[in-house]
Amino acid sequence: MRRARTMKIGLIGINRYAAFLNFACNLHAYAFQQYLKNQGHDAIFLDYKPIHYDGHNLREPAKYAESKYRSIISETANSPAADKARSAAARRWAELAMGYRALTEERKIRYDKFEAFVADNLDFTTEKYDPDLLEVQDPGMDCYICVTDVIWQPMGPTPAFDRGFMLGSKTFEGKPKIAYAPSRGAQPDFKPGIAKEFFDYLEDIDSISVRERDFGEYIEEHTGRSMPTVIDPVLLHDKAFWDRVEVPPKEEKYLLLYYVMERSTDTVAKAVEYAKAHDLTIVELSDRPLPHGKITDPKVRHIPRYDVSAEEWLGYIAHADAVFTNSFHGCCFSLIFETLFFVGKRNGNKVPNFLAEFGLTDQQFSPDDDVHGFRSTVDFKQAKARVDERRKSSEDFLLTALRQAEKSAGASQIVDNSRHEARRRRLTYPAHFHSGAVVNSDNKDAVKIDKSHPADLKVKKLKSGALEYSGARMVYRNDGSSKVGPVLFRSATHRFTGWTLRFRIDKRWFWLLDDGTITPGDTKGTDLDDRKQVFKDGAQVPHLPVNSVASAVFVARWEKLDSDDSKPSMSSKLSRFTDRLKPR
Template identity: 25%
Template sequence: MKKIAIITIYHKNYNYGGQLQAYAMTSFLNKKGYTAKQIDFDRVSGGFLKNKGKVFMKWPYSKKKEFIINHFQRWKSSKNSGTFTMQYNNTIKKFDDFILEIPHTSKYNKSNISQISDNYDFYITGSDQVWNMDYCTDEYFLEFVKDKKKCISYAASMQVLDLGETSRQKLFKQIKDYKAISVRESGAKNLIESLGIDNVSLVCDPVMLLDKAQWDEIAKEPDTKKKYLFAYLIQRNKKERSIECEKLADKLGLELICITSPGWENDLSSTINQVPNGIGPKEFLGLIKNAEYIVTDSFHAVSFSIIFNKVFFSYGEDDRKITLLNFFGLKNQIVKKSGLQETYANRVIDYLEVNKKLSAYNNSSIEYLEKALNSGEEND
């Protein structure tokens, strides 16, 4: 039975998509007969905050000011009592419980992660933004693993594609000896191939390795009995977009359930009702599963909307969502400048065709993984 260690943004990561893809990766591999665990790596110890500080210094003044104000408001709100604090605390508790359910190692940091360099048959980096050259440290490129033929990437995401020559050379050096490389976005595939690395596969996000029935098993049903529009907004312009969602829900005669990243609820419209009992990853799945409509700017919320065959609309045209929506022929679900209320009408999704494409995507991604984990055994 092969042992597999996975490194992704797992340790105390209070991000719905991040934890659900970590769950999916370990769950899929363990059901396939491997022994897979997430490496509980504390990225703060590895220089993550230092890297983030460098990026912050490059921002224009207006963006820095907005960032500081938002963080101050978040800190100020956390000191107050009431619904907001209750929701935040309950959400974090549900996240912590879910994180513990995912098979994982002991906690490691930059100083001792090399202790596990010989403990596993394979090391997988991915998914999510593990190769974001602005933030992620060397550990996410598996620099602590001595034998690079044990190194595999699965659906690694980069986000930053416009790299200088120094970063390009560093990236090439870090991954050139991997046994197998796969990424989640077409832009990342093109970038890596431009470095002279061949056979880069484009695969689905780990959440699509599990089917709807498997997600149904852990999804928590929402408390409300009313029909609702679910909005999950995490990028900039959350207040303006949440107001648009309120208007759309009212026009459709639906209740609105609108959430954002834990702790950032003050960025939404002040008239949006909070959820005092909190929303963990399982509750997040339940909200998507049972929604009439979904509006989001999140890659993973779009992914789960597709898995659950939901009518959804997406803000933003970054490489992650464009690659995903183009593959499924769903680019029309992107909200244009004309506004959400004008966009939602007459958007019928043919899930018969989408599900055929999802099945094919799933199969080709599994084929990549099985080949990476099993090829060459006859020579061992």
Template identity: 25%
Template sequence: MKVGILTLPLWHNYGGILQAYALRLAIERSGHQAILIDVKREPLSKRKKVISHTKRSIKAKFLYGLRKPYYPNEKEVKSISSNTRAFVENNIQPSSGHIRLSNTPKFAKRLDAIIVGSDQVWRPEYCPDLALYFLGFAKKRLKKISYAASLGTDDWRFDTKETTRCSKLLRTFDAVSVREESAIDLLKKNMQVAAIQTCDPTMLLEAKDYLSVADIPSTYPSGGRGIFCYVLDPKELRMQGLLNIGTRLNSELFFIMPKVFDKNYAKSSEDYIFPAVEEWIKALQESDFVVTDSFHGCVFSIIFNKPFIAIANTSRGRTRFESLLKQFDLEERLFDCVVDIDTEVLHKPLNWKEINKKRENLKNEGINFLTSSLNKES
């Protein structure tokens, strides 16, 4: 069976890229051919480009420095994502090739099934086309499945029109699974659809799978480099005091993330380019401890058995952290800001034997869901 994977556009989000890689490999290991539908957003019209450029200019002149986000345009995204896109194009194969969202229905004609998932694919603010991500284009013969689809938040953010349209589409799915526990109730209440919870696709693989794709030998030493700070929003107030963690743990901090995109990009564009996915995986392997405000930073800390502390990234979706950590009884490792970090928790050893046992159970449940959903008669 040819199974398409539809996820959010893949550029420089390490977690997003690796969850797509993991899902492709898991489907392949279940005996089917997995094909990434490698989508990108539609180009802006001339009018919208002018509006976008004007907004950026205003932000740069009047709002920059007031913690207002400053986003790259399509050309700049391609540049800063050059290393990470190389991983997508070289390792998540076969794929559709990099196609516009509008070409998805045409490509889907050659598929037997589509799995939509996982990383916040059903969050209106992030999703480029909600009806498309609820497979509104799919023909009746096409098997439709969601795997660990994420809403990202624990409140309902669809408007009335979106709710009506997408609930009708979701009720035509052959199987529905979501990533966060809160999403089960949200879908039931607002769309009258029953869903089950499955783990993030990255947890369907083992650390050795990621080391292998990064060409890191299994004998490569674990640890020794210090505290890996994988922080998406280092300029946020909640991250103040980050350097003090090194003192509290008597260890060196190291970072690999590029400069946060801002109006100075043109002056030193190379400083904004994201390191390769392989380098990110290597940093995890070499770390002794992880501090992160990323959901997937937490996930990979668990996979690689690295003690960690999570700083809740509320605007990006706090419920993602809570749902994940609850599954491993690790809620105490989540804090609202760096200054709130409890020293006792910081030094508390983790029971990796129990954590790995829970992870293995979640992995098996996820694989069983995939296998049974793909093999079930329509």
């Protein structure tokens, strides 16, 4: 009997916002969602943009790559090491930009194919979320699962974890949480500061499994929790399942070369040697935009392709005479389709862990190995027997975790958020003060800064003509004890009436409303004017119930003075007159 669909499960992971349109991202998402549906569960993916996604056009990314290149070369390097790092980064972005320009149409085709797969096979929320929005807007799920791949890795210039991927968003609090097969990628053990953040997140996750054994051992060592290792979601299904997805290629008698960019040189070189030895055409696929591929040997038949869908990628693996890869999922699907495959070097332990887990370590070669000595068969029967064992233990973990989540979600209980609230109240954030709607023009200063302002005050004129000031001491505590102001703006035509507050969690701006709620908006928030909370100068700033506050901007409100009020008084006129008479 199928289980009644009483629990709504929210899934979060890497899928449609993968910058390089990685073939496996949507496939492992599809595999996991289908598995849950086959078990009778109601599961939907959050349409989630992770913290490292910059909002650029994934269909036509050349402009973004070019802007990153220009930004990097404009930076100042303060040391030889910094200059070397800047040059390397600039070179990477320049190569990407040129590749995307050269493959403009192919990129559009690839993107459209990826989106078609999503539309046909995956269920996503209508609302689009990001780490900021998940602090204030509840998707309304009963349980959340973060799903596989390299989602537990600190990212960005100042490395930090993605709160959504870590199930650490405020709207997830009090809900059952499950981690299925997350990976840290090639990341070594985390540095102390990052490690503390990581293990703090884990405290709030009810059931945790990992994909790589060494990652599980690392977590066990630092938490004392048992950390089961589970298989990647694509391995939860057998060959028959994926046979219905793959699209056979038109090419025959070919070697598939599929690699990720890091340390791919030996994989490419050995593929060329093997293709020559066995009279095979090489079909070359990559996640990077390489117009002519990486193969330069004129003595080998070579077909580079970039405009490939995930289904076509599967077909190329399923029907190849041999696969040369350094990709984790390239290995997974070679095993599923029982295709002869050989594995090159790559950073990290993902691939070696996989090969060892399923008795396939002989498939990894060294740069000095002779391709004539490569085995022509693989013991897939033994490897698949291990997959069956690991699938059963993985299913046991997941189904047990879901039963516990159902029990927890169905029970009426008071959620203790005191630990989270205490952490939020320890937050501090820089405060900025904006002159609001009263702005200066080229020929008139409607607003000025009080002459008696602190010496360390930083003042800047914005493009709009508004003024904004801040200072090293203008750092507020998020515990409700800080007081706003004092106002340092002065205007001869307007009277200051109070402050409104917008703040940035990570990337997105939010406004505090008069009913105490928080809502997203642009930097002006004009449509929210009659709903914004207004603070008198010196009023206490309320606690902001979110897990991060990057900065806050207090925006001045004004009312226009009556014409009589705006005229200078006789005393002020006399003061100006006497000032002019003073010797200079």
